[in-house]
Amino acid sequence: MLSIYPACFFKEDTGYSVVFPDLNHLATCGDTLDEAIGMAVDCLAGYLYTLKKEHQEAPKPSDMSSIDPTAVAADLDLPAGEAFVNMVAVDVNDYAKTHFERSVKKTLTIPAWLNEAALEKNINFSQVLQEALKEKLHTI
Structure with a gap:
């Protein structure tokens, strides 16, 4: 509109x-x-x-x-x-x-054991990172 x-x-x-x-x-x-x-x-x-x-x-x-x-x-x-x-x-x-809403690609490093555990639980890394950043920035 x-x-x-x-x-x-x-x-x-x-x-x-x-x-x-x-x-x-x-x-x-x-x-x-x-x-x-x-x-x-x-x-x-x-x-x-x-x-x-x-x-x-x-x-x-x-x-x-x-x-x-x-x-x-x-x-x-x-x-x-x-x-x-x-x-x-x-x-x-x-x-x-x-x-304002376009996505940007970020590369990050996490321990291998954490990566494996998250993959086993089918965790969406992007979603978790976004939620954590919003919480940390107090925007939720």
């Missing part, structure tokens, strides 16, 4: 700042406009993905015409000279599969 939110883009000396007024002034930046747009997509996806994982509801996006970049700039002490509002869209589920 496509999520679309208005974002304010502010031209600065070092590039562009991007602010999502509907999302607690969530912000990112980029050296170029293309980079800022890419960062805005990543930022939006990460924020909405985190809300979903925490079982929180995302706020309803405002109509683009109701966003005043000058007022947003004043709130955040940003230069409003070259500012504009643009909609940023992302399919959070699709983006997460590629960027």
